[in-house]
Amino acid sequence: MILPYSFYSRIDVVLIARELIGKVLVSRFNGITTSAVIYETEAYNGVIDKASHAFGGRRTARTEIMYRDGGAAYVYLCYGMHSLFNVVTNIDGIPHAVLIRAIKPLENSVDMLKRAGKPRLVKGIGDGPGKAAKLLGIHFSHSGMSLLKKPGPRQDGIWIEDRGIIVADAAIAALPRIGVEYAGEDAALPYRFRTELYEEISDI
DNA sequence: CATAGGATCGCCT
DNA sequence: GGCGATCCTATGT
16 A cells, blocks of 8 residues: 555654565656655654754755655755655655665666666666665756646556565664764754665565 | 755675 | 765844
């Protein structure tokens, strides 16, 4: 089933980041539907989180998306070349987000390989936030799209499904986030979640 | 208007 | 492990 508003609108972005492990991220662009299992995420805890783009209540044209009601895509350009895909959580006015850091291709991997410019599936193909977004064809111009409804077969869209995959807490490591050294004491918070279960390229 | 720097990646050694 | 790519975004004058 597609994850509903009630999943995204909750107050605990760290819990949501953990629960997104094992969920299936799906995109449909130009009639091509691709999907992948999420196996690494990071929580960004709004205005009190020094690592967040919304720290201190900062509002700009870019970060405005994060202040929206839960269930929207926040996609931004990093290092001038990588689109990084985030899920907006919490309710209108509270800028929580979860960065999707790693995915394992599921359906239509051939199309994902084309996007990645790779000849075949290899370990690590979707390991990294820039690579994950690229595999699914997600671009920073898609920032603000709703994740709450499946598009029609000819419509573009991004959504997340729960397909009943259960990942035990014991299989999920809580780690410090990557690339946020500037965030002072918040850099050490265990807001990154990762499981090794989907790192290998094989059937699920 | 000018500028510094970034929630990264891939290739090189 | 080091470095260059590459350009938007935020901030400051």
